[in-house]
Amino acid sequence: MRWKIKPETDSSITTNLAKELGIEYTLAKLLVQRGIHTFNEAKAFFRPSLDNLHDPFLMKDMDVAVARIETAIKANENILVYGDYDVDGTTSVSLLFSYLKTLHTNIATYIPDRYAEGYGISFQGIDFAEDNNFSLIIALDCGIKAIDKVNYATKKGIDFIICDHHRPGNEIPAAVAVLDPKRSDCDYPYKELCGCGVGFKLIQALASKRGETIENLIPYLDLVATAIAADIVPITGENRILAYVGLQVINSNPRTGIKAMIHQIDKTALTITDVVFIIAPRINAAGRIKHGNYAVELLTEPDFDTAVKFASEIEKNNTERKDLDKIITVEALQQLEENNEAENFSTVVFSETWHKGVIGIVASRLIETYYKPTLVFTKSGDKLAASARSVKGFDVYKALEQCSEFIEQFGGHKYAAGLTLEPKNYPKFKAKFEEVVKNTLPEELRTPEILIDTEISLSEINPKFYRIINQLAPFGPQNLKPVFMADGLRDNGYGKKVGSDLTHLKLCIIDGVHQQTYNAIGFSMGDKHKLTTNGNPFKAAFTIDENHWNGNTSLQLVLKDLQED
Template sequence: MEKRWVPVPECSEDQVGKLALELGIDQTLSRILVQRGICSFDAARDFFRPQISHLHDPFLMKDMDIAVARIRRAIASGERIMVFGDYDVDGTTAVTVVYSFLAGLAEHLEYYIPDRYAEGYGVSYKGIDCAEAHGASLIIALDCGIKSVAEVAYARQKGIDFIVCDHHLPGPALPDAVAILDPKRNDCSYPFEELCGCGIGFKLTQALCKSLGLDETLPLRYLDLVMVAIAADIVPVVGENRVLAYHGLKKLNENPSRGLYALMEVAGKTGGYTLTDVVFSIGPRINAAGRMDHASHAVEMLLSAENVAAQAQSLLINDKNAARKMFDQDITREALAQIEADELMLKQKTTVVYSESWHKGVIGIVASRLTEKYYRPTIVLTAANGHVAGSARSVAGFDLYEALQGCAHLLDQFGGHRFAAGLTMRRENVEAFRQKFEEVVAASINEDLLTPVIPIDATLGLAQITGKFARILAQMGPFGPHNMAPVFVSVNVMAAFEPAVVGGNHLRLAVKQENSAIFEAIAFGQADMLPALRTGMPFSICYTIEENTWRDKKRLQLNIKAIRPQNG
């Protein structure tokens, strides 16, 4: 699919020149910093050297003082506390952080992860009943609960208090909880709104440390878990998230928790992780526990105090991930065949596919793959617990959640945000929903949004890529949403050697410009460009610069996002 190469907005050249002089760096690097709002020496220092001291006081969060007081009362009176969390990476890591911290303080403590299929997302009645049966009088809900108005009221009737720690958008009414920690509350003035659920849990442990007079560095032992949640939940890697991700990556690569190290071992890589590595290697494995079986396996692994136990759980989870991959591939193949066989669907602005036999645990992954291929708002539906469940994905710039609101009369429930959502409906509504979703999206989406965009940070000569340039560029990481790896364009590039197709659909090549060194490059999914490169004619590339390690040797590599023949 052809992609639009769109330069990021221009910035003040005076600021660029001034910052380049102050920092002693290349003007191109200075321009990238200014484009990202880093315009002074002090701002650049904080950006390149994120400090734990840059984190905000947790008591700035609405209800944090109430939450801490309630937990302290529960600890002092020997109440049983249940730590409740969602079944994805963010939820399971959040449970691990808060449970581990409280384990040294509370005499009666347990955790609960709902079954993805039997209970669904969020606070469940079954979980509350379990808390009652075990004598718990306080539930701390992590990465869920902000919309659980009925469930929290149900717990109240049973004499069970709730503390909600969530990062999702609230609904029209807040649950009647003792405390609600959510920076997205309209009445919360916390300085950073984009924490993940595990990040909220981490702030709670910080607040408890301060209140109890404990060593305030104690929560730092959980930074690798918080970082994994930040990476997997695709939250903006700016502000507090950047500080947490930076130090969390450092901990993962130098001194990871036993559970995460065991998972790294089965993944075949025990060091040198980037946030991207976490997204594609660690995150899917943790998620596979809840997708294919029960997410409690992930928590058991992450809580493991012994290497043998951690290794056993990591092997189990790795097997679940292998099974997940098989389901993912099979369902994606079936969904593609369904689309290709439907002339009308091929011409539409949306994709909605349905099969009763698809595994609910992987439909979100399949939706992402279909969106990547056809680049339009996509929903994958399957049968689940007597109704139809769906996972939705959007394209950049289009508000998926708003589109679903336009179809709300056909849905039993839905939730999510601009780019991803989950939904349920009755079977008899599937066809009507398919038509209504297409109608709503077609009436509101800008045609340009249906073509993927590659934001271009700068035009670069290959000769500018020196060791110093690459080192400074790497220090702009960790990269993620709102701080993506800079993308460069180089024109009049030549293939230094014959390009080769590798892995079935990827191109491995070496490129050069006049007076430049030769750079190794990889172009994933672009084997179809091979004939154009064999002509010997120059071409343009857009790419990121990364460090590739092969057999313990490190070298710079260009990760090519798109190729254009020079006359194209």
């Protein structure tokens, strides 16, 4: 791993901030690194307030969208709330459906089938709307590139409102309204909302027209926080506010469906990390294994006993998903070895038997082994479908643009994308993608990087230090949990490999200068044990966490990497 330490902050600004806040210099430095230079900025950061959300009507087309929905309600039209089958899509649909149900009875939801229809708006979904007399479709977390689909709906007399957050193409669909902060002609101040975040801005606008306050919408923020966590969007600006308050809702009074999931896993006081690794995969599992509708049913179900039954079924889906991704990952790794492709600049694998619902997870697994931009293909009808994942710093979406001559359709983000192509084009695409990555992936991005906030002495770590670090949460992109570095360290001689397969590393680390000791755990770092034996000095990159054991709570270092000192 490459260790990269963040640049030094302006010492005068950092010193002044430390003095104003009454905190250690190191803690002030963490704030300055996050763009916080004054007492008032720190106050807003530590106490995110819904009062600081932007006016939803600053978003392009918001006034048109609200007017069209109000017309539909007054005319008693049938409204179809349409969304993608992943966490962002299903939470978006659940959010808007739940809110509109308080205003109007003729509301239904539609989640496309991952296998029969694929990602985004489908002709099949529009036909469903026509057959069931829906005159307005509100699409969430998808639609920004659905030019032909929107035109198809228009010919059938069906209007579209699109709420998306993905990058637009050269042309915007001819919908009644297109809400997307990434539109080049949209002046909305915050560009990093997830799909559910855009959906929330829509209900915020609708509510304001009815004289409701933002406090009336707090019960919907459990869904928004879940989507923010799952979609790995920056935890800055509005996302930080929405995630902060939404997490409080999750931990105090979540909707029945989320309460049922928490009941299944028997865990309290969830963090954003828990939402990412515990809640989100379960919601996702419905669309991966069965159908995304199951997730919407769970998230909109008012009866707790019924919700528990839904949650139990989704738990089974999640167990099946985990089994599948393990099997397919092994097969993919074998394929790379057998084809002598492990040394390529990119990873591209294909099997027509692989389950389409888990290929994105498998792509992420392969990056853990071979740190390269990765695509995993499987058969989808008469086409091939793939999930793409990237390494830090490399824009896989732009790389796919350079291969577009062989792609039927694609969409996504810098680090994650999906695409389909004709089977005959697979060899040409694979060769072109390898060529693009080879020519555009810088040498330094071919090794995983640990970004270190600052170097510290273990003597600086104490309960107050940890409490203030925790107040930087919720953590996520652009506000990651602080990673520290310390050198001159030794193990006290009792360090050992732990775990059923001895893959983890447990140490009791001594700071050579202050003789301060701390327990440390390094997950999947058992191979580093030799580096810490015989009193050898080493340096460590780590985060700080609490360890709860036998009713006792203590601080521990969570190791990210070790190097010789």
